[in-house]
Amino acid sequence: xxxxxxxxxxxxxxxCDELRGGMDASLYKDYVLFMLFIKYISDRYADSGDFTPPVxxxxxxxxxxxxxxxxx
Numbered sequence: 001x002x003x004x005x006x007x008x009x010x011x012x013x014x015x016c017d018e019l020r021g022g023m024d025a026s027l028y029k030d031y032v033l034f035m036l037f038i039k040y041i042s043d044r045y046a047d048s049g050d051f052t053p054p055v056x057x058x059x060x061x062x063x064x065x066x067x068x069x070x071x072x
Contacts, residue, residue, distance in 0.1 A: 038066065042057060042063035043063070
């Protein structure tokens with residue numbers, strides 16, 4: 001059975017709200033927007049076939065690197 005777009009949005013909103021916990025929404029949005037920006041840049045330019053992409057992603061700074069557990 002297909003899920004309605006409104007049900008998906010409600011589920012995503014509830015998930016984000018739960019992850020936010022007691023943090024103020026105005027502070028939480030800064031973290032979420034930053035993560036979305038890193039995800040976009042990583043998806044767009046990480047494996048770019050362009051000779052000189054406009055954005056260079058340093059080693060260890062991609063979205064994929066953020067998801068991997070650090071070994072320190």
